[in-house]
Amino acid sequence: MARYLESVCKMCRREGMKLFFKAERCYTDKCSFERRSYAPGQHGQGRGKVSEYALQLREKQKVKRVYGLLESQFKGTFKDADRAKGITGENLISLLERRLDNAVYRLGFAGCRVEARMMVTHGYFRVNGRKVDIPSFRLKANDVVEIAEKRKKEERVHSNLKAAERHPHPEWLSLDKDALKGTVTRLPRRDDTTLPMHEQLIVELYSK
Numbered sequence: 129m130a131r132y133l134e135s136v137c138k139m140c141r142r143e144g145m146k147l148f149f150k151a152e153r154c155y156t157d158k159c160s161f162e163r164r165s166y167a168p169g170q171h172g173q174g175r176g177k178v179s180e181y182a183l184q185l186r187e188k189q190k191v192k193r194v195y196g197l198l199e200s201q202f203k204g205t206f207k208d209a210d211r212a213k214g215i216t217g218e219n220l221i222s223l224l225e226r227r228l229d230n231a232v233y234r235l236g237f238a239g240c241r242v243e244a245r246m247m248v249t250h251g252y253f254r255v256n257g258r259k260v261d262i263p264s265f266r267l268k269a270n271d272v273v274e275i276a277e278k279r280k281k282e283e284r285v286h287s288n289l290k291a292a293e294r295h296p297h298p299e300w301l302s303l304d305k306d307a308l309k310g311t312v313t314r315l316p317r318r319d320d321t322t323l324p325m326h327e328q329l330i331v332e333l334y335s336k
Contacts (some may be wrong), residue, residue: 236292
């Protein structure tokens with residue numbers, strides 16, 4: 129599988145906002161975006177007006193990077209959202225939120241989505257009692273996500289949960305800290321997202 133091997137902080141600077149790729153570091157003065165909030169490159173501070181297409185492309189790139197998808201994965205998710213009933217943009221955000229790696233991060237088991245993806249692929253989680261190691265696994269209402277028994281005593285899990293206390297989990301998820309498990313109480317809605325997104329720009333981009 130293809131991986132992005134360059135500095136992830138450059139992506140935050142390119143998109144003009146924090147994408148929280150480095151967990152707690154992003155909340156300190158060591159954050160690269162805090163020190164240099166302009167785009168990377170020698171012309172980063174001198175960018176002028178951008179076209180409508182550039183705005184649409186940047187929004188798509190931002191959302192794709194937030195959830196850690198490759199281009200083909202993101203396009204496939206958009207097609208699923210377009211085929212579903214309802215508003216395409218809102219469907220897209222809902223499908224992205226329902227990814228297992230995102231739910232793991234939102235529940236507080238991981239410090240960032242990158243770490244959540246790694247933990248899922250390494251077999252840290254069970255969904256409805258069955259091992260699932262696919263980060264893109266799409267959760268449904270009433271699904272239960274829990275830490276595998278042999279992983280429950282790991283310091284990583286408990287330190288992440290403690291750090292996540294200042295960032296409450298969304299309303300579509302319920303968390304049982306003692307049992308180290310979370311439940312999908314309902315499907316996520318547009319207003320359950322925490323990052324500013326303009327999904328209509330993505331719809332317009334793919335509709336061309």
